[in-house]
Amino acid sequence: MPDKPLIEVRGLKKHFPVKAPFLSGEKLLVKAVDGLDFNIYPGETLGLVGESGCGKSTTGRLLLRLLEPTQGQVFFEGQDLTALKQQTLKAMRRNFQMVFQDPYACLNPRLKVKDILNEPLATHHIDPKSRKKMILTLLEQVGIPKSYMDRYPHEFSGGQRQRIGIARALSLNPKFIVADEPVAALDVSIQAQILNLMKDLQQELNLTYLFIAHDLSVVQYISDRIGVMYLGQLVELTRTEKLFDNPSHPYTRVLLSAVPVPDPDHVYEASTIVKGEIPSPINPPSGCAFHPRCPHAMAVCSREKPVIKDIGDGHKVACHLY
Amino acid sequence: MGETWYRFRKNKLAFTGFAILMVFVFLAIFAPLIAPYDPFTMHVEDRLQTPGSNYLFGTDQFGRDILSRIIHGARISFQVGIISVGISLVAGLALGIAAGYYGKWVDMVISRLIDIMFSFPDIFLALVIMAILGTSLTNVMIAIGIVYTPIFARIARGATLTVKDNAYIEAARSIGVGDFMTILRHILPNIMAPLIVQTTLSFGFAIRSEAALSFLGLGVQPDVPSWGIMLNEGKEWLELGWWIAFFPGLAATLAILSFNVLGDGLRDALDPKLRNESE
């Protein structure tokens, strides 16, 4: 692993105010992201998994400063994005792009494909003469026939739209891409096409990905390292193989064993079906947020928030067991 | 587009409305060529003629041909409609998009302003504005334009809020597209459907309001052949010549009704979800 990270995240927090019950006078906060520290290295794919409300999508948006953090910094190639002025940031944006979950909502229905792909080029003042050629190259890279340039998004299937969304993200030749559940809305056979496409493009263009998903099988297929989030915090972060061979946080184990396996002979450990529901991020449990559902909960877990620490060879876990 | 046109064509009522309006538009454009007489010429010998072969819709107390005045009145009505609705649409879009897109205090200020304007009965608001500006055709159009601005602003604001949540807006932001271009390219084209419907309906409102203001004597000058003025003058002569007020009233009713059915038809065609729910 190269020493110099592309992205460094330091003490990142995002708290959203929510409407309190009428006249109660309370000020409620959703602690969507509550203290994250991690690095992303050039050329790697960091997968971020977790269930709804764990803050994985918010994290992706904070990294691109599509949301303003409540606290903490995000460094891109050593430069603090959170300290940049809007104008500088706009120019910087060509370096990091996003691929969205919903292939239907991510393309403006009133624009033709060529106009969708032209927009980033025009915004960043790319020479108009070379744009057409660039658009053709992009379409070829994502496997959309050139002749479809003049079509509108509704004339495409979900998978094709996702390809167009990827082409748009690639148009400015970025170094870093946040992919927020890019295959969650797609059919199984199309999912595989998009995952393979993303892998190929990564190799070809030396891209770095933050790949956000709830589906562990998908994340493990594409990621070099995986971070597991629970209620706004990173509970485990390690290399993909290690996470599957030696899941160390009790929540990771629960999550792994809950994934339905496409094999009728697979034996599910009945004991790992976790009891209870995911708590509300408005009022998360004290100490370790997972302790009310944790089979290994100890007295200390409800009092003290565990710090994420290296348990050897870059395998990081936030749990009092270690 | 094909889908929308298909649904619209199937709606016979809306299509009829559309056809009637096209006839009015034709009359308005070619009024001097079509009208049998000059609308201002007073045929003194032929005062208060009943509808007949010489004067199809009869003449008024000055001997002016009613039909010719109605045909020329269509010009006034459509002129008022286009300009006043144009004012409402542009002002409403600007206010509504600003409120919806920027949110926070901008939304607070604009939304309260809209609320205040909505709290006055519209004809009362128009009367107040006319009283301040003075009577003239231009001022009628300005007054009507102002009165109907809040409707457009409210619709534009709501539509902007919905569209703003789409990922393509966020995508534009992540590319570095500025606010103005985002609004122009991504918000505006996607909020037009409900506004087109409202524009159509508002034409009807505008024609009605002009007629009402003129009827109350706060609209255009009395000699202008506006449907409202004709109604106003005709009411004095109802016992001697019912046709003086009847035909302009009929024209106004027909035009307003046509705009309304056309607007309803467009709403159904542009937003099939609404129609399915009501079925």
Next chain:
Amino acid sequence: MAEVILDVQNLKTHFRTHQGIVKAVDGVSFKVHRGETYALVGESGSGKSVTCMTVMGLIGKKKDEVVTGDIYFKGTNLTRLSLEDRRRLRGKHMAIIFQDPMTSLNPVYTVGTQIAEMPIIHEGSDKKSAWQVAVEMLRKVGIPSPGDRARDYPHQFSGGMRQRGVIGMSLSLDPDLLIADEPTTALDVTIQAQILDLMKDLKDQTNAAIVMITHDLGVVAQIADHVGVMYAGTIVETADVRTLYKDPRHPYTRGLLNSIPKPGSKDRLEIIKGQPPDLHNVPKGCSFSPRCPYAHDRCQEAPPVVEVAPGHQVACWLMKEDQDHA
């Protein structure tokens, strides 16, 4: 062999639209026995949901919905019954669970009231005993302190609990047939595991026949006894669950199984090329042929359904040719 609860024969559901006829379901046949879970798997547009909505009688009432074929429910041909008779069957003898539990729950009534309504309407129970049934059902589906929670409104339940509530409601009258349309798709994976576990338990207790619609091959492997794989309105392969995963024959089934990432494996995914067909314009003959790596001239004709082993049927020319050679 257990009693046949549902026997669908050559079911076709076509929708008339102004762009032409959409053949959403185009000749589907399957049987489901008492105590058995039959999974209909397929991607969006494969017709799996429309099949079940047609079986329930929720599609086929309007004039642009054309249903042909036969649906036998415990020996009665449902297509011959009046709308009123079919409505009476729904709820009491056949129940459906949707992906979004809120489609089945009315937000202005308590969960208990809504469950209690079932025995009141269908069995003429009095309010008190119906309420007891409701509380008992909530206990059965694993809602803690069901007596209190029955007085809660749906919005006070979490997503997983709502789905439990809906399952309780649909089982309250002990139906013979339960159709579950993607019941866990909207849920988080740990909650999905809970619900699947619950459904497995309940299946053993109720002895109903279950038809499960899903796109998730992991869920199918976990819960189904028999599987039908749907593509563009037809069942292309049907077998018991073990055979289907261990010995898939239809090129589409194989492609589908190969395109899911396996836990712990990073081998490059084999993909099915192309896009699912546009239902306005389904390819002639075998609808999978434009995407099929083995397609040849004969695939322009509709493929025969070949029984490759007892209970294992495949609609593919390759199977027919294999058989002819043997």
